[in-house]
Amino acid sequence: MIMPRIPFRCPQTGAALTAGPEGLLRADGRIYPWLHGCAEVPDFLSPADAGEGQRASLAMYDTAAATAMYRNFLDWLFATCQQDEAAFRRDLAARLRLAPGQAALVTGCGLGDDVPAILDMLGDAGEAHAQDLSAAMVAAADALWRREMPARRGQLTLSVGDAAHLPYADGAFDAAYHFGGINLYDDIGSGIAEMARVVRPGGRVVVGDEGLAPWLHGTDFAAMVIGNNPLWGRPAPIGLLPPAARDVSLCWVLANCFWVIEFTVGEGLPALDPHVPHQGRRGGTMFTRHHGALEAVTPQTRARVSQAAAAAGLSLHDWLEQALAERLGEP
Ligand SMILES: C[S@@+](CC[C@H](N)C(=O)[O-])C[C@H]1O[C@@H](n2cnc3c(N)ncnc32)[C@H](O)[C@@H]1O
Known part of the structure; x- marks a missing residue:
């Protein structure tokens, strides 16, 4: 039986939830059911609230054929960008600066391909949580982990839901990670703000998706890659970070076709002393x-x-x- 140490909370109200035979129960009777066929994987999705982006993602990723198609896409992507997938995922996960025994969250986890590199950093005492909008992806990840990594499945807690409404208390994790889905979120700023909300002050957030480096726009290379997939023309959402973001870096990876933003979660606005007197004609502070x-x-x-x-x-x-x-x- 999976015993998550970080408890789920209601993604709408933040209220505590208790586990029952049918799912996670809120005190007022609202139930978040266990995902069909998966033991203790809650489904927090409210399809009635789905916006255009969510509907597009579900159409693409929540089908019986989606998992095989997605694996096929990943093989194409890493071959095209001439990168070893495992090494790439290890390098990106290292930006979380995790230590053994800590806890990390992966949003939009797909088949959970980033989780092994993260668990390697967390060690046997660490805890990984991963969530995705697509029940098909999460069910496939659950089956894959039970089949191929049964010893580590107990360290991974899965759930289905919208990453812009995470089912966790503030500061529950040491780090949060996302790669490859946020361009299609209905509200990209909320997706990043939610990651920052559930990370403790001092913890790290790493987020990335398709988006060509700006200096390549206007080249034939840009026309080719954006023609292949318009999402590769998306800008890095650097202006959408929460005010508490500190120590921010933005870079481009995978043939400069994907942006990656990483930052440390601070508290409130940056510290400065606004009362230092100016010298000179205007004076004041x-x-x-x-x-x-x-x-x-x-x-x-x-x-x-x-x-x-x-x-x-x-x-x-x-x-x-x-x-x-x-x-x-x-x-
Ligand atoms: C391109 S896949 C990337 C999967 C994984 N991160 C990887 O690198 O292999 C994008 C994933 O984001 C998920 N996704 C899209 N919108 C989401 C949302 N609002 N909340 C959570 N997951 C979402 C999709 O269902 C899909 O599994």
Whole structure:
């Protein structure tokens, strides 16, 4: 029996869930059923909420033929990009900077091909979770792991659901990983924000998908690869990272046809001291310039204030603070 150490939570409300014979149960009676034919793999999908991207992904990946077609695609991709698949996946997983005994999440896991490299870093005491929108992919991954890696199946917890609504508490994992599906998410920013939400501060997020390096656009190479698959023309979503992203890197891999973004999860906005005084004519600080702006005055008044401040040997900030304090009757 699989005993996940990181518990599932309701992806809608965050409420605790308890395991029953039919699935995971919320206190109000809502049930997330076990995936048909798979022991203790919950299905969190709400098909009624599916947007256009989800429907496109399900049409592509949630069919009986999808798993064989997808394996065929991977073989074509790595042969075309002249890369050894296992070595590529190891290099990408290494960016998670995992240590033995930690816990990692893979979103949009497909057949789970990234999980072995991640478990190698986590060791025997580590814990991997993997989820995918497609029940067919997850069922195939479950069967594959039971057949080919039975000893490690107990370290892997699988689920079906939308990666933009993850069934975990904040900060549950040490790292989160995604490669190859996010271009089709209905909301790419939410997909990345959810990965960051479930990673503890200081943990790593690695995410990548198709998208040609910008300097190749306009070349015949670009016309060929984008003509083959329009998704290869997608931009890297660097502007969609959450404000808490730190130590961010963006690079391109697989013949510069896929972008990879990696970052450390911080807390809130970056730390800086907005109260350090500026030297020079304007004076003030970043804080006073942003929060202390006054109503507009005439250009003539502005010029006279500037001259008066210079004559008094003060910055504009200090002259205005003094003049206004006097006028307001303050000492
Ligand atoms: C190209 S495959 C990549 C699979 C795997 N990451 C790999 O590298 O082999 C994309 C996967 O993303 C999944 N996917 C697409 N949209 C998703 C979503 N909103 N939530 C979770 N998985 C999604 C698809 O079902 C599919 O299995």
